[in-house]
Amino acid sequence: MQTKLKSYLNRTTSAAPLAVFRIGFGAMMLASIIRFWSLGWIDKLYLQPKFQFSYYGFEWIKPIGNYTYLLFAIAGLAALFVLIGFKYRIAVITFFLSFTYIELMDKTTYLNHYYFISVLSFLMCFLPANAYFSLDAFIKKTQYKQIPKWTIDSIKLLLGMVYFYAGLAKLNSDWLFKAMPLKIWLPSKYDIPIIGETLMHKEWFHFAMSWSGMLYDLAIPFLLLYKKTRTVAFIIVIIFHVFTRILFPIGMFPYIMIVSTLIFFDANIHEKILNVFRKGISLLKLKATELNTQVYNYSNRKISIPILVVFFTLQLAMPWRYLLYPNELFWTEEGYRFSWRVMLMEKAGYANFKIVNSETNDFFYVNNLDFLTPFQEKQMSFQPDFILEYAHYLGDHFKSQGHENVQVFVECFAALNGRMSQPYIDPKIDLYNEKESFNHKKWILPFNDEIKGL
Numbered sequence: 223m224q225t226k227l228k229s230y231l232n233r234t235t236s237a238a239p240l241a242v243f244r245i246g247f248g249a250m251m252l253a254s255i256i257r258f259w260s261l262g263w264i265d266k267l268y269l270q271p272k273f274q275f276s277y278y279g280f281e282w283i284k285p286i287g288n289y290t291y292l293l294f295a296i297a298g299l300a301a302l303f304v305l306i307g308f309k310y311r312i313a314v315i316t317f318f319l320s321f322t323y324i325e326l327m328d329k330t331t332y333l334n335h336y337y338f339i340s341v342l343s344f345l346m347c348f349l350p351a352n353a354y355f356s357l358d359a360f361i362k363k364t365q366y367k368q369i370p371k372w373t374i375d376s377i378k379l380l381l382g383m384v385y386f387y388a389g390l391a392k393l394n395s396d397w398l399f400k401a402m403p404l405k406i407w408l409p410s411k412y413d414i415p416i417i418g419e420t421l422m423h424k425e426w427f428h429f430a431m432s433w434s435g436m437l438y439d440l441a442i443p444f445l446l447l448y449k450k451t452r453t454v455a456f457i458i459v460i461i462f463h464v465f466t467r468i469l470f471p472i473g474m475f476p477y478i479m480i481v482s483t484l485i486f487f488d489a490n491i492h493e494k495i496l497n498v499f500r501k502g503i504s505l506l507k508l509k510a511t512e513l514n515t516q517v518y519n520y521s522n523r524k525i526s527i528p529i530l531v532v533f534f535t536l537q538l539a540m541p542w543r544y545l546l547y548p549n550e551l552f553w554t555e556e557g558y559r560f561s562w563r564v565m566l567m568e569k570a571g572y573a574n575f576k577i578v579n580s581e582t583n584d585f586f587y588v589n590n591l592d593f594l595t596p597f598q599e600k601q602m603s604f605q606p607d608f609i610l611e612y613a614h615y616l617g618d619h620f621k622s623q624g625h626e627n628v629q630v631f632v633e634c635f636a637a638l639n640g641r642m643s644q645p646y647i648d649p650k651i652d653l654y655n656e657k658e659s660f661n662h663k664k665w666i667l668p669f670n671d672e673i674k675g676l
Contacts, residue, residue: 233372236492238493242484243482254474275611311352318346350370364516376530377482380537383538387562393675406640408428438458544558552673556662572643573602629652631651
């Protein structure tokens with residue numbers, strides 16, 4: 223076993239796929255930063271709110287006023303340097319740190335694909351993506367046509383995990399046997415040309431989309447790995463992600479996944495892609511320099527491999543942590559994030575907070591819009607950890623205003639995947655007295671139904 227592992231780690235392969243991946247990743251990230259900035263989302267999501275919801279253990283990470291623009295600029299510049307392969311190691315580490323800081327600034331903006339970018343950029347910190355066709359190689363007059371095979375396989379493994387876990391998450395009764403939440407979302411897309419009026423209201427189409435989405439996620443990693451099905455699989459990837467981009471406002475994510483999937487193709491395809499870039503460079507009449515070609519020697523393998531083993535072990539284990547909690551996952555959301563559960567539920571809530579003086583029993587209700595943006599209020603109203611953090615914020619606020627013996631209660635209702643709204647949080651529990659932790663939140667009321675599956 224040890225001999226086989228050592229043999230695998232010593233195997234080399236063409237560096238072209240990793241070079242193309244680096245270029246595609248850098249281009250997609252740069253475009254994403256520019257898009258986010260140009261749409262005014264930095265101000266809207268990070269500067270306008272009076273209060274930011276934080277991740278447990280990362281409460282110290284907050285927007286930094288107008289310097290938040292500088293943070294995005296640093297991330298964008300780092301993405302550009304990754305694209306061209308200039309000071310690559312510093313650039314990709316800088317991008318990982320800046321982007322992850324941005325992601326952790328406000329839990330309200332959590333999306334699976336933001337998490338994907340963070341974990342992927344972390345992985346890229348350990349990969350020699352500048353070994354070939356990079357500005358670093360041009361400056362050093364040395365490029366490496368052969369790199370360790372495991373460096374490319376690690377990206378394939380991460381992409382495969384994302385798809386496969388997304389497919390496993392769809393193996394539940396709501397998705398497969400009720401076509402939820404697609405049955406809620408798709409009819410609203412009636413204005414899409416040609417298919418809007420003819421398909422979006424059809425129940426059979428809702429079920430077809432649900433089942434095909436599940437089958438796609440479970441099968442696509444294996445179809446991409448198998449050479450005979452790879453081209454067809456890539457066409458399916460393009461159709462799937464373009465179609466989902468038309469249906470849902472999920473930003474750059476579909477394009478990121480399409481570009482990332484190119485890593486599964488053989489090196490000759492990537493060389494053809496690089497030749498296109500070479501022709502573009504020649505049109506700029508830049509002087510070509512003959513580079514020495516060598517086989518890349520991964521000198522820090524004894525440090526990097528153990529770190530990546532721990533990294534992938536965590537990635538494999540994280541989606542299963544929900545098994546440590548009782549009750550329905552979609553209802554409590556304990557262990558829901560960071561598990562590649564993509565677009566599985568339509569959840570809405572109503573939360574009315576009551577501030578009580580425990581000695582006199584005097585009370586008053588809070589207008590949430592005095593403290594939260596409409597988007598923040600919407601997200602807060604059906605997520606228990608949001609509700610708890612906001613309750614503590616309200617308690618601290620009114621205590622600082624001179625109110626005494628402060629207690630915070632909430633009247634909260636939630637509706638999940640088309641079901642009738644039902645009581646969500648125990649209204650008798652003083653949330654100001656409850657502490658955030660990884661323990662089960664016993665003040666979440668029971669779910670009056672059952673969702674079977676993973």
